[in-house]
Amino acid sequence: MEGIPPSHQELKDRGLLHEWSRGMFTVFVSHQWLSSRHPDPHGQQLKVLRLALQGIVDGSLQVEADPISRMQGEQSGMSGRARKDVSNGFVFLDWFAIPSITVRKTESDVKSEVLRAVRSIPAYVEVADLFVSLVPELITDRGRALTAAENALT
Known part of the structure; x- marks a missing residue:
């Protein structure tokens, strides 16, 4: 995808x-913003997400169960049924799933709306069937390199 991804x-x-x-x-997708004005100004994260979801669906991407699930005996990998569910599923990504704040009456009103959105x-996450942590190694608009390890800690 080229250019700025569409808004809510x-x-x-x-x-x-x-x-x-x-x-x-x-599918709930957690990500880190690459710019102070837009989470993914050049569509880099969306490209990684699209390729990852395609890999899940076609089985070319190895998926591991989280540590708690593995301790409870769940197998790593995804069944054919789970891959089909992903292919027919819906993606929750906050920058298009939650409306942006465009009308700014006062700073306190904006902070209140942002806080309510974040608290939601x-x-x-609770109702999502699959949680994806999107942590590609990319450069922010300020020239800071984000590594997968850094992303996992934020």
Whole structure:
């Protein structure tokens, strides 16, 4: 993808957003912002995410269970059924799943809206079927290199 990825409102206007409901297979994606103005100004993270999801679906990407699941005896990897669920599922990525704050009345109003949006994220994680931590090694708009290890700690 080239250029700035679409916003929540642009995707909503195109009819590409869906309200969560029971039975939807949902992939929650955690990521780090590459710019102070936009999380992924050149679509680099979205490209990595698209390739990762394609790898999950076609089985070319090895997926490991989290340590707690492995301790409980769950096998690493994904079944054919799980890969099919991902291929037909929905992605929650905060920069398009949560509306941006565009009308700024006062700084306290903006902080309040941001806080409510951030506080809502755990509810989305709880209902998600799959959690993906998107941590590619990329450069921020300030020239700082983000490594996968740094991303995992933030």
